[in-house]
Amino acid sequence: MANDTKTHPAVLRTCVVCVLGLFVIATCLPDLRRLWQPTGDAGFVSDFGGNVTETRPDGPANRAGLRPGARLDIAATDPQYRFLAIYGTTLSAGQELRFAVEQEGQVRHIVLITDPEPMDLATKLFIITRELAMLLFVGIGAALVLLRPSPATWGFYFYCLGLHGAPDVVAPLEFGSPWNHVVWSLQGMFINAGFIGVAVFGAFFLHDKPTGWRRYVLPLAGILVLSFAITQACVWPTLNAGRSVATVGNVALGIQAFMALIAMYGLIETYVV
Known part of the structure; x- marks a missing residue:
């Protein structure tokens, strides 16, 4: 009975670690296809408010008349294009995007054909290096949790899962609505969890029995x-x-910064104070 009591948490922990790690791997490795089949680039960047902050010179958006300062009107955009309009990327080049924008006080509909994303040798090597680093990062984090489970190692693992730095552009584009939204939202959750993991690791590193603010x-x-x-x-x-x-x-950005500060303070207090 004693062995069973110890085994069940270990099995559950292993399952959780594997599921979390496999999700990250499954959403990052598809970006390797960009090495031989670049994604489609709409040529613009927008913020959380749907405001266009940047357009690439001679890019599809620029050619269609889209300029910085315009606002994407998602409600007036055909549902099949809403996700792609916000994402600004298509699974492959040559795909059509149709969306509504509010620009200079007028709402108009834009049609553009995405260009292949720039993909030179340096970019390819960068993608490969980041994907390999992600595998190493996630593997080390998983091993630490499995070998020595603690709040600190769990925090480090979530840091590895959310802030690994590998590209994960392709995964949401492989699914239609609503699954593309689900994958995109989960990716955002993992990034936020990464910042929380940093704070937990900073607070519990070398402090298995936390006191005070920890x-x-x-x-x-x-x-x-x-x-x-x-x-x-x-x-x-x-x-x-x-x-x-x-x-x-x-x-979200404010909370992420706050979590990073907690981690820094915890580590500084551990080694300096």
């Missing part, structure tokens, strides 16, 4: 994970309703 980091992390899950689930319905998600995005 005792409150885990409850705070749980609250933030739930909050991020709720806000991430609301992003796409909000955009579909034609409303801006700029506030949600800015709050």
Whole structure:
């Protein structure tokens, strides 16, 4: 009975570690196809509010008359193009994008054909290097949790899962609606969890029995994970309703910065104070 009591948590822990790691691997490795089949580039960048912040000179968006300062009108865009309009990328070059924009006080519909993304030798080597680093990163994080489970190693593992740095552009494009939204939202959740993991690792590293402010980091992390899950689930319905998600995005960035500061303070206090 004693062995069974110890085995069940270990099996559950192994399953959780594997599922989390496999999701990250499954959403990152598809980007290797970009080495021989580049994605389609719409030639513009937009923020959380749907505001166009940048257009590539001579790119599809620029040729279609889209300029920085315009706002994507998702509510007036055909549903089949809404995700791609926000994403600004298609699975392959030559795909058509149709969306509505509000520019200079007028709403108009834009049609553009995506160009192949720039893909020189340096970019290819960069993609390969980042994917290999992701595999190493996730593997080390998983091994630490399995060999020595603790809040610190779990925090480090979530850091590895969310902030590995590997490209994960292709995965959401392989699915139609609503699954592309689901994959995109989960990717966002993992990034946010990575920042929370950094804070947990910083608070618990060399502090298996936390005291003082460190005792409150885990409850705070749980609250933030739930909050991020709720806000991430609301992003796409909000955009579909034609409303801006700029506030949600800015709050998320603020919390990410706060988590990073907690991690830095925890590590500095461990080694300096």
